[in-house]
Amino acid sequence: MSIEKKLTKIKKTLPEHVTLVAVSKTKPNSDLQEAYDAGQRVFGENKVQEMTRKWEELPKDIQWHMIGHVQRNKVKYMASFVSLIHGVDSLKLLKEINKQGKKNDRKISCLLQVHIAEEETKFGFDENELVEMIQDQAFLELKNIEVQGLMGMATFTDDKNQVKKEFNTLHNLFQKLKSNLDGLKILSMGMSGDYQIAIAEGSNMVRIGSSIFGARNYS
Ligand SMILES: *Cc1c(COP(=O)(O)O)cnc(C)c1O
Numbered sequence: 038m039s040i041e042k043k044l045t046k047i048k049k050t051l052p053e054h055v056t057l058v059a060v061s062k063t064k065p066n067s068d069l070q071e072a073y074d075a076g077q078r079v080f081g082e083n084k085v086q087e088m089t090r091k092w093e094e095l096p097k098d099i100q101w102h103m104i105g106h107v108q109r110n111k112v113k114y115m116a117s118f119v120s121l122i123h124g125v126d127s128l129k130l131l132k133e134i135n136k137q138g139k140k141n142d143r144k145i146s147c148l149l150q151v152h153i154a155e156e157e158t159k160f161g162f163d164e165n166e167l168v169e170m171i172q173d174q175a176f177l178e179l180k181n182i183e184v185q186g187l188m189g190m191a192t193f194t195d196d197k198n199q200v201k202k203e204f205n206t207l208h209n210l211f212q213k214l215k216s217n218l219d220g221l222k223i224l225s226m227g228m229s230g231d232y233q234i235a236i237a238e239g240s241n242m243v244r245i246g247s248s249i250f251g252a253r254n255y256s
Pocket of ligand 1: 060062083104105190227228229230244245246247248
């Protein structure tokens with residue numbers, strides 16, 4: 038099936054309030070262009086260098102989302118154009134994003150990543166850390182960032198109940214924080230394998246790669 042067909046098929050299954058981030062990491066420009074020609078404008082990448090190269094080479098009305106783990110020294114390369122950074126997992130990183138936002142005379146939109154999976158390796162805040170940080174004066178002083186929501190990744194497992202439980206936990210936290218954090222509106226959860234569960238549990242932004250572009254080949 039062509040990228041266009043797969044994209045159209047997935048879009049049909051998404052409720053209107055859910056934003057689709059087409060995760061194009063490792064894929065060539067021609068694949069992104071095909072999705073673009075089918076109407077897709079939001080793309081997700083997980084490496085700053087690769088995203089910057091694609092931004093330079095592809096149409097300028099694409100919204101670029103950084104969905105991967107971000108190293109502080111890389112923020113400067115994407116600060117002028119990135120439309121949303123999903124994986125923000127520390128105050129230190131937020132401070133750097135704020136600094137680069139200031140240099141570029143803009144507010145950079147961010148999602149705070151929350152650790153909901155069982156695996157130790159996944160990045161993100163714990164609930165308590167998050168609640169503490171958003172009350173921290175150093176956080177409240179950052180004027181060149183805009184925290185728009187939360188992002189999370191469920192455990193990589195076939196156990197649908199566990200995935201559901203983890204997404205539900207994040208949705209509850211999202212609802213709870215809404216009253217403390219102005220502008221909290223995006224809940225980014227769900228990938229190719231679990232986005233239907235995520236939407237049922239309250240996600241309004243899904244990050245889908247392989248179901249659109251096919252399996253990735255890391256070589
Ligand atoms: C790669 C990636 C995705 C997309 O994964 P698929 O299973 O290919 O849909 C989603 N979110 C993050 C953070 C990723 O790194």
